[in-house]
Amino acid sequence: MYRQISVDNVAHAVNGRVVYRGDFEHIKGVVASGLMSDVLVTEDEGILLVSNLATQQVVRTADMVGAHAILITNAKALSDDMLELAEELSITLMSTDMSMFETCYTLGKLMYER
Amino acid sequence: MIRAFPIGTDKATTAVMEIILRLKIKDAMTTDLKTAKKEDSLRYIQQMMKNNYVTGVPIVDDEKIVGIVTVNHIMNALDKGYIHEPAEKYMGRALVVLEDDMPLSFAITYFNKYSYHRFPVINKEQRLVGILTSRDILTTLLQELNSEMEELEGKIELKLAAERGCTLNVITRDYAVNKYDFENAGRASFELKKILKERKISQKIIRRASVASYELEINLVIHSDGGHLLFTVDDNKIVIESRDIGPGIADVSVVLEEGYSTANEWIRSMGFGAGMGLANTRRVSDHFDITSEVGKGTTVISVIHLEDGDEDITIG
Numbered sequence: 001m002y003r004q005i006s007v008d009n010v011a012h013a014v015n016g017r018v019v020y021r022g023d024f025e026h027i028k029g030v031v032a033s034g035l036m037s038d039v040l041v042t043e044d045e046g047i048l049l050v051s052n053l054a055t056q057q058v059v060r061t062a063d064m065v066g067a068h069a070i071l072i073t074n075a076k077a078l079s080d081d082m083l084e085l086a087e088e089l090s091i092t093l094m095s096t097d098m099s100m101f102e103t104c105y106t107l108g109k110l111m112y113e114r
Numbered sequence: 115m116i117r118a119f120p121i122g123t124d125k126a127t128t129a130v131m132e133i134i135l136r137l138k139i140k141d142a143m144t145t146d147l148k149t150a151k152k153e154d155s156l157r158y159i160q161q162m163m164k165n166n167y168v169t170g171v172p173i174v175d176d177e178k179i180v181g182i183v184t185v186n187h188i189m190n191a192l193d194k195g196y197i198h199e200p201a202e203k204y205m206g207r208a209l210v211v212l213e214d215d216m217p218l219s220f221a222i223t224y225f226n227k228y229s230y231h232r233f234p235v236i237n238k239e240q241r242l243v244g245i246l247t248s249r250d251i252l253t254t255l256l257q258e259l260n261s262e263m264e265e266l267e268g269k270i271e272l273k274l275a276a277e278r279g280c281t282l283n284v285i286t287r288d289y290a291v292n293k294y295d296f297e298n299a300g301r302a303s304f305e306l307k308k309i310l311k312e313r314k315i316s317q318k319i320i321r322r323a324s325v326a327s328y329e330l331e332i333n334l335v336i337h338s339d340g341g342h343l344l345f346t347v348d349d350n351k352i353v354i355e356s357r358d359i360g361p362g363i364a365d366v367s368v369v370l371e372e373g374y375s376t377a378n379e380w381i382r383s384m385g386f387g388a389g390m391g392l393a394n395t396r397r398v399s400d401h402f403d404i405t406s407e408v409g410k411g412t413t414v415i416s417v418i419h420l421e422d423g424d425e426d427i428t429i430g
Contacts, residue, residue, distance in 0.1 A: 036332075037388035040325050041397075045317075053385045057332075060300035061385075063307070064324040066317065081297070089304075 004028055005110060007069050007092050010048060013110045014103050016071065016096035019078060020086045024068035030111070032104050036061040050107070052100045054078055059085045059093070071096060073103045118226040121219060131219070133258050139221050140214035142254035143235045143244030149174040152181065152202035156191045159183050159201060170232045172242055173205050179234050179242040181205030211236050214243050218254070221246055280348035285309055287345040291334040296384060299335040302343045303327040306354070309347060319420060322398040323352045326416040329391040330356040336381050338412070351400075354416045362408035370396065370404070 004026045011018050028046035033039050034053045039061050049067045051058050054076035062070050069092035072078060078095055086093040096103055121134070148166045150159050152173050159171050163185065173181040183205045191197040191204060212221055212233045224233060225248055235244040271286040287309070289302035306327050310320045327343065334341045334356055341358030363369055370392050377387020392414070396402040401417035 034385060035388050036385035037390040037394070040329060041390060041394050051385070055296075055384060057296060057299060057385060060304070060328065064300070064303060064321075064328045066321055066324075 003111065007094070009110065010069070010071065010107065011094050011096075013106050014071065014094075014096040014098050016094050016098075018092065018094050020083060020091075020093040022069070022086065022090040022092040024092065027068045030104075030107055031065075031067075032100065034100070039065060048107075050100070050103055052076065054082060056081050056085050058082070059089060059091060062091055063089045067091065069094065071103065073098055073100045119222045121222050121226065129262070133255070133262070134219040134222060135217050137218040137254060137258065138214065139212050139216050139218055139235055139246060140244065142218055142221070142250045143214065143246040144250055145244045147172065147242065147245060149242065150183065150201060151175065152205070153200050155198050156183065156188060156201055156204065157197045160188045160191075160197065163188070170245070172234050172245065173201055174242055177241045179209065179211065179236065181207050182209065182234065184231075209234065212246060213237070218251065222251065225251070274344070275346050275348070278346050278353045280346045280351065280353060282349040284346065284348045286347075289343045291331055291338075291341055291343055293335065293338060293340045295335055299332055300328060302345075303331050306345050306347075306352075309345070310352070313347065315420060319352070319418060323354065323418050326395045326398050326418065327354045329395045330354060330414055330416065332386055333391050333414075334358055336377055336386055341411070349420070351420055352418045354418075356412075356414045358411045358413075360409065360411050362410050363404075363406040363412055364408050366404050366406050 006026050007018065010027065024046070027048040029044045030048045030050055031039055031042050031044060032050035034051055036057055039049060042065065045066060046068045047065070048069045048071055049058065049062045050071045050073060052074045054072050058070060059082055070086070071094045073096055075097040076095070078093065083093065098106065148162055148168055149172050150162060152175060162171055163169060170182055170184040172179050173183060183201050187204055187206065196204065210224065210228055210230060210233060212224065212235045214235050214237050221233065232245055232247045234242055235246055237243045275284045275286050287305060289305065291302060303324055307320060307324050310323060331343055334343065338358035339360045341356060344355040344357065346353040368374055372393045373389045375387050375389030381387040392404065395414065395416055399416040400419045403415045404412065406412040
């Protein structure tokens with residue numbers, strides 16, 4: 001299907017920032033949702049969790065499904081709590097000003113093309 | 115009027131009586147003694163009280179107690195102007211002492227009988243070895259009750275584990291989960307994940323257990339009036355149990371349908387309440403059970419087996 005890409009490639013493509021760098025350097029897939037319930041149903045592994053929701057529970061959810069990184073869209077402000085939890089759980093946390101749609105379109109091109 | 119310690123009445127349970135009979139006065143008394151000699155001035159003793167935060171100083175002669183000076187004696191001395199005189203003439207001589215080998219229950223009856231705040235404690239050789247205050251008794255009893263409770267809780271946990279068929283190398287945990295406490299939601303599940311990681315359980319199993327636990331934990335936060343998340347792990351399986359104190363579910367079959375939810379807008383804005391939780395928990399479980407009664411509460415049990423290579427996920 002699609003290939004592994006690095007966290008830095010993701011950040012560069014979406015013109016984003018790596019707020020915290022965790023254990024993993026690569027992601028194997030993407031799950032994008034504002035609904036954590038949907039994320040918990042997926043069976044993909046080593047994912048990048050893309051969400052337009054900026055809460056601690058996004059980080060918790062990412063941890064529960066063993067996600068490798070989180071990307072928060074729509075220029076949502078990341079709270080200190082969220083950052084602290086990402087550090088505690090050692091999950092890479094990124095943010096971008098792009099909308100959810102733009103982010104997904106960009107990541108899709110990055111992952112499926114070439 | 116000071117209330118008496120409930121002892122020797124029908125208010126004292128056998129368990130408590132057993133503790134205060136088993137404990138000796140020497141187990142509770144303070145042995146770090148601040149004593150003075152009968153030649154010491156009351157002023158000197160007053161300073162001693164101030165510096166050591168005590169309200170009574172035993173007067174000792176050749177390791178034997180001959181009197182006691184309390185704050186009352188000091189106040190009288192200040193009032194009547196003999197604070198610089200030696201203690202001997204003014205100290206309390208009507209001494210009520212306890213022996214260090216007596217049971218604590220005996221000391222408690224003394225506190226009921228006399229209005230003294232402290233009792234000097236002597237040994238068989240009549241030497242002063244300690245002092246006993248009601249604070250000493252309180253501290254000792256609390257510590258003792260604590261260890262008794264720990265033992266009891268340990269027994270309950272083992273019983274619980276046995277009821278769930280977990281017997282080999284068992285770990286049990288019990289976490290309280292509060293209504294609408296989104297800030298802490300997920301902490302219990304994180305602890306479960308840690309335990310499973312330490313046990314070197316496969317990633318696939320850890321993920322299934324984490325998802326089941328987290329879904330149940332979020333459900334407790336969103337839908338219940340509060341409850342507990344209990345984990346029992348042994349060498350064969352993981353048992354996750356969610357117990358809440360209400361409000362209960364009228365028709366359990368309806369809540370198991372994907373998409374059915376009673377969550378409000380606020381909960382949905384947090385990314386939850388899509389009506390997937392219980393269905394998803396059942397999806398990742400090898401065994402799933404839910405019982406509920408309106409007005410009483412809901413109990414959900416999710417069991418995940420640990421066998422190697424068990425990657426099949428039971429659906430429905």
